[in-house]
Amino acid sequence: MDSKIAKADAAHEKLHSRKRKKDSSERKVGNEIFDKITLETLYKLANQGFIDVLNGAISTGKEANVLTGIRDDESFVAVKIYRIATSDFKKMDYYLKGDPRFNVKTKNKRKIIYSWVTKEFKNLTRLYDAGVTVPKPFTSSNNVLIIEFIGDEDRNPAQPVKNQPPKNPDEFFNKLLVQLKLFVREAKLVHGDLSNYNILNLNEEPVIIDVSQSVVLDNPISKELLERDINTLVREYTKLGVETNFKEIWEYVDPKF
Template sequence: MVKLKLDRDRIIEKLDREVSKLGVRIKDADSMKVMENVFDDQTLVALYKLVNKGKLSVIGGSISTGKEANVFYAEDSEGAPVAIKIYRIQSANFNTMNQYLVGDPRFSSVRKSKKEVIFAWTRKEYSNLNRAHDAGIRCPKARYFDRNILLMDFCGENEIPYPQLRHAGIEKGEGQKHYDAIIHDIDRMYNDAGLVHADLSEFNLLFDGSEHIIIDMGQAVTPDHPRAVKFLVRDILNINRFFARLCDIRDEEEIFREIIGEDKLQP
């Protein structure tokens, strides 16, 4: 136990020294303490490598703490705002993650150990974000990943993230255009990016004051996933539920058929 403690102290000291040596500015000392206290040694080493490669010039405060990951504000080598998303190996929900990986042909070779699943999940979110971004979907562009760490564009202003859709204060007069735009993006994700978000709701949509931004794509699956149809229907239902009080919503089956294509529904 003493040796492990000394090893961990040495890793933390090395990270602190490297951050200082490279001129990386720590804007929030409490956030750095969270990183040191919550994450395992290997995650700290991966963070050290991220700093050593010159990917960051500033490490800022905590943006959010979710069920599986912590997100921190940072700035890249040119001072552009970025977000560091770090999945917690010890407390992430292995079983939930695994159900989205099983059946995805891109990750068929992933072993079933908890660590391997979380690493695959990080790689999957990196891939999904870039597929969606390249298809023109408004979402963060993923920049880099290593193990359980994902570096991506920051969605916000003045170090403050944009609010979730549920907190955006959209009024009835504005609801229709935002509803139509989100339904259109569900269609584009499926047909242009080859993805189903699989957890789309007012919690995983940000609002920048004029348009929505889709986030949290680790669970997104390709249309050939065995549960893709179920996930697509759920996404549509969630958006209809949220916007029902704000505008005229469309029939879920009509939206589904339009996205899938009538020809694909024929026996």
């Protein structure tokens, strides 16, 4: 038998044997996300060596599921799978339109999602190369994105700041501002959905995630999005006891619009 097919079959078997062990709620999620194209995409990625086994859900969101993947060498990756059925195409279309890197004229939902995933991958690459603490992107294909697993030494996934507030909010916030400045000034992107839901607390270091909607500074909506992001940070970090305000952050970031 062709070794690639054999490997895909093995991956298939592993996927399913793991799935069988899951409780009923997880099985329900599994059935919902593992449609034919998603499975084919995962087999292809397994053949290419990006994942060997899918092992459990980290998060089940509105539009995407994030799972842990294990590679042949036992290392972990995070596998983000967008569900075709429940994605917000209007939102995707809006953010894709203003981006000169993506000329999406299609109304085909599947193609819009694929562009969306490519956009997240490209944004992550640009941020990672600019030195922002984001998960390292490995690959993307169709509706599946494979990125660095952000977790502690015991391989527990890092929690969003919303669920795990920093021990020292002032210190954490200062580190976050350094990242925000790199984000805007070096990567020349605006996050667009920056909040403590999309900032992970990895051993008291901020790791920014969920950059599919992030836009280039040239995008006409970037200024408004940055204003919104900064207002969100002011609100959330004031609640955590940090003394800050919009003007101070704006001047520190100095976006030069």
